[in-house]
Amino acid sequence: MAEPGATSAVDTWTSDEMMTVAAARELTNGTVCFVGIGLPSTAANLARTTSAPDVVLIYESGCIGSKPDHLPPSIGDGVLARTADAVVAVPEIFAYWLQSGRVDVGFLGAAQVDRRGNINTTVVGDYHSPTVRLPGAGGAPEIATSCGRVIITLRHNPRALVEKLDFVTSVGHGDDPDARRRLGLPGAGPQTIITDLGVLRYDRVVNEFVLTSVHPGVEVANVVQATGWRLLVAETVAQTVAPTGDELSALRRFAGS
Amino acid sequence: MAEPGATSAVDTWTSDEMMTVAAARELTNGTVCFVGIGLPSTAANLARTTSAPDVVLIYESGCIGSKPDHLPPSIGDGVLARTADAVVAVPEIFAYWLQSGRVDVGFLGAAQVDRRGNINTTVVGDYHSPTVRLPGAGGAPEIATSCGRVIITLRHNPRALVEKLDFVTSVGHGDDPDARRRLGLPGAGPQTIITDLGVLRYDRVVNEFVLTSVHPGVEVANVVQATGWRLLVAETVAQTVAPTGDELSALRRFAGS
Amino acid sequence: MARFTTLSAAVAELIRDGDVVALEGFTHLIPFAAGHEIIRQGRRDLTLVRMTPDIIYDQLIGMGCARKMIFSWAGNPGAGSLHRFRDAVEHAVPHLLEIEEHSHAGMAARYQAGASGLPFGILRGYAGTDLATITPTIGWITCPFTGENLAAVPALRPDVGVICAQQADRDGNVMLWGITGVQKEAVLSSKHSIVLVEEIVDSFSPRTNGVVLPAWVVDAIAVVPSGPYPSYAQDYSERASSFYTYWEPISRDRGAFLEWMDQHVLATTNHAGFLESLDRELVVETHG
């Protein structure tokens, strides 16, 4: 985790801002990062404009090394192409850049995630008669397959962090610690889940995500209650360093411009 | 075959010029043509600058629609890229443009060809202990596989038009009229062999190439003697129309400039 | 060989009821105008193919043009759901929509296979997912050299591929640049193609990620300025992000949706008419 810097924290920030800042801190300089729409793009660009100026952002629209000066509302805005080191076709971005194993970190959102980091972005309810039809897979299954590691971000509630997924769109650690090897998934899979309440890290021994950090103002009990499975809690739970003034001003400048 | 035009023939031309002119006449306007180095490139460009201005030349170097103003000595000269409608990567030219079945006519040269239009450009003698090591396959096997039809050009002698190939580099009609279908080769295969002595056309019924035309000054007997197999001769053998003055001046201007 | 025509004539001639149609575009250069014209001409039973179906596919579905959709991510990017798509899948409104869903990598491999004249493409993906269970067009293949098991997906070969590009030259060659998505593959994998361009130029300039499609792989070219609106054409316009949020409440309500479609699509005769029918502030900031 990057040092948050010496600037003192400020008092007012939203839990979404805390989540974004915590995600940005996961990226160190030089990391090659496959960036999805929304929070991942915000977090990666926050890292790029603060602690990790040489982070490389790859967008599935084919933009490699984009350096946008404002937050693009989609993953295919003109600013991403204009500021990229290279722009390539979409088949190439998935074959030559993602599948090849060149990406260190993939960011994924989720409608549902389970204790092993498996992800559902397809349906709530039965597939053939869904309660809520979600957008579907997009780039996620192969991001989960091929990135060096995956960071999952989502808002924490029992309908999102669930005991059992309605549909497995993207594989985290399957059902057991050996599942990825058995399925031929080369990346290490999800290692971190960052929510608006805290940070969960994958523990290979118990083969599930364990609460390791709570955000300022959040109690461990809150997080346990907001989780749909019996959440394991680390022996020592840290308190996430609050967003610094530098982080917040960079985030707000970037998102607002 | 394109009309040679009204201009009267001139007296002096080489047998190689006759061969090139005869090959050029095979291309009608709008034909998409996959062009190899040497005579094919000369013939295709001759067609483009005379009878078939809208012939589309594709070079395996990735140049699509090149319109060179002089004969390039290689298939990758700058003039081919500078005058192309599009330049693409080599993997793309083979996958999206050749294998896809978008090319009407492929031109192939040969060190050896047999009566069924199978081609050897690999070795003379035994593969593992060759008398002459030739350049190898290049683009030929898949040109022979995927083009709508193939035109073969080579100088006529019994060591080139042989009873049995030393090595099958590219498949014409295999051993029997059904071979292409059985092997899954979508194009119609070689339909014409143009040499410095005459023109042979593939006859599906007898499953071999038949002499249909001799160049001016060549006797049928000369051609039969210069062929390494018992050459079948059409009932009526035409005489190839001699190169016209227009064709010769275009050819010489193009090749010489 | 490309012919210059109107969009309306191109749709009338090349797109038929029951066709498999790919209107491709990856955020950039989405052929909205073509989708509207398909709606105006009342096509039915289409199989709609696209990696990222967005508002224009939502409109085609809501207006009853589609029998099936083949896709990998269906949403209103940055704004929310495709409510007409959801209504069709969740409640069979206006009628049942068959779906065949893949991942982006799988769809890209399918287009590549189609453009390459191969029956299938391969990728490392789908293993362990439920996609592999519910989508019959996901298969498996073993590497003959390493024994690795990989996913196989069949080639896409749409009847008609429709894309937007920035420019055509007078010979009918087409050029697009910037984010070019799978548009080259959509054209090269389709039996026929329609290209909407911003303008006709005497000659092309080199561009970042410039893609030129020669005239002989294109069937019809129509000049439709701002044809991608509310999407954009790089160096001609900006993405009208406000339209995507404006659309969210309209699409949520089927009545409001139908009224809007009546007023802005069915009651207009072409894309210029559509753009004129919109509130000026929705258009003018991004599309001049």
Added chain:
Amino acid sequence: MARFTTLSAAVAELIRDGDVVALEGFTHLIPFAAGHEIIRQGRRDLTLVRMTPDIIYDQLIGMGCARKMIFSWAGNPGAGSLHRFRDAVEHAVPHLLEIEEHSHAGMAARYQAGASGLPFGILRGYAGTDLATITPTIGWITCPFTGENLAAVPALRPDVGVICAQQADRDGNVMLWGITGVQKEAVLSSKHSIVLVEEIVDSFSPRTNGVVLPAWVVDAIAVVPSGPYPSYAQDYSERASSFYTYWEPISRDRGAFLEWMDQHVLATTNHAGFLESLDRELVVETHG
């Protein structure tokens, strides 16, 4: 991450005896200077990979650097044979050369598979040819959807990929344009890469078929003006076709070949020295 260095340092650091090395280039941008440097440093037992091995591979073979060659077309384009290659294959001079030969389409598919992180690629080819008999790296695979039988070829993953490009920027990004061959794939499939550039620029301009390789996929960049000579760098030089014909009688005679290599490669310390050692008329018309 790309480091700027000299060609001699890059070869010394990255290319080792026994390595699989791809010096790619398709007529255009052939890394001649890198081949000469490998000869100067006396590398041995290399497996040389290239679609179109030409004079520079002939020189590497004749000088005893190569144990094996993986290729699809070995000739002196427009001029004749590779006599040193032929001497190795026909008479084991200077020693036996193992060969593994494919078609262009097969080699391209192998590079694509390597760049894509796949163990193999597929193509419609080789069926009925003797290539399928003598080359063990040609296999077969059945389409799980149509039952069609297709050729399979294993991925290429060279230890080092070496290419020429026109430009690098100060951050180490690399740009090449014009005929770009399989150079992107050669770099992306290789474990390490060396790029020779004509010059370093502040920023890139858009170019026809412009390919940019980001700094983080390149290991070493060396500025070597006219590095491709007698091949060329579009917009910097023209192909020195006269060199290819000049070379034919030299390469035909092993004695003349060795003398020439001594004088022009071994006795010079770098590419500038090599160019100076040549008769002026061979160089000046095409490479200024």
